[in-house]
Amino acid sequence: MNQTYTISDLAREFDVTPRTIRYYEAEGLISPSRDGQRRIYTARDRARLSLVLRGKRLGFSLAEAKEIIDLYSAPQGEAFQLRTLLDKLDAKRALLEDKRRDLDAAISNMDRYAERCRERLRDLEDVNAEAAE
Amino acid sequence: MNQTYTISDLAREFDVTPRTIRYYEAEGLISPSRDGQRRIYTARDRARLSLVLRGKRLGFSLAEAKEIIDLYSAPQGEAFQLRTLLDKLDAKRALLEDKRRDLDAAISNMDRYAERCRERLRDLEDVNAEAAE
DNA sequence: TCACTAGTTTACGTTAACGTAAACGTCAAA
DNA sequence: TTTGACGTTTACGTTAACGTAAACTAGTGA
Structure with missing residues (x-):
């Protein structure tokens, strides 16, 4: 412990x-x-x-990381403090969601491209199969 | 166009x-x-x-970004080139998935923390409501 | 013609995030 | 008791990713 x-x-x-x-x-x-x-x-x-x-x-950046991490150590005494903390958490959460959108776009973009590559590869192999007959 | x-x-x-x-x-x-x-x-x-x-x-980094982006301009002439390209795409995709795991963990971590804050805030307000009676 | 706007190259400056080296302290094993 | 292995501070060095300034070129409207 x-x-x-x-x-x-x-x-x-x-x-x-x-x-x-x-x-x-x-x-x-x-x-x-x-x-x-x-x-x-x-x-x-x-x-x-x-x-x-x-x-x-x-x-x-380290400064940005600090801003986020410090929220987890913020004092939570009064209701007012809790409300402003929740507001700040919401703002940081929005930043994370932005990144998630970027990331999802990057991944699905890459997936679509890979799929086109696989199709093209199948086509090439079909041609080779025909030529081998 | x-x-x-x-x-x-x-x-x-x-x-x-x-x-x-x-x-x-x-x-x-x-x-x-x-x-x-x-x-x-x-x-x-x-x-x-x-x-x-x-x-x-x-x-x-810019160097890492270049590595990924250059895959989208890679030549796709022969089947061999297409297969190595698909392998490289798969490796880069894995890096993106790693980031997604990090990101999802960060978001759900923050969500859990925010939920605890909201509970605490409700408790505080209940106490105030009782005191006002 | 002249001033303005937008572009160019060249080159030195800057900042974040460490790396690296020197000089020192401390404790346990040989 | 000396020799590592690990820790410390101090301070200068390094790299990526640009910022900034100077000196230049080329079109363009008044």
């Missing part, structure tokens, strides 16, 4: 360098605690790192 | 600078023809630019 990780634990698991993880800390994306001078990462730190890397894979 | 575009036509339409479009040409992503020294962009050039920008939005 209260498992912790060293910097190289996380570096290995997520296939990044320790430098990268320290850089994310300098940019305010992760805030590990310390044992003396050594960093100690909790499950929460690990989860945040995971979110950062996923954000990067989806084409977000 | 045979419509052409100037560099600033495309810059306006896709909300990038002419510099960006020239840079993509220098990187081999677009190859407009020329009228004297001025660039002339065809519908095909426009389509390639559109693909580049979509690739960027999805987190691909």
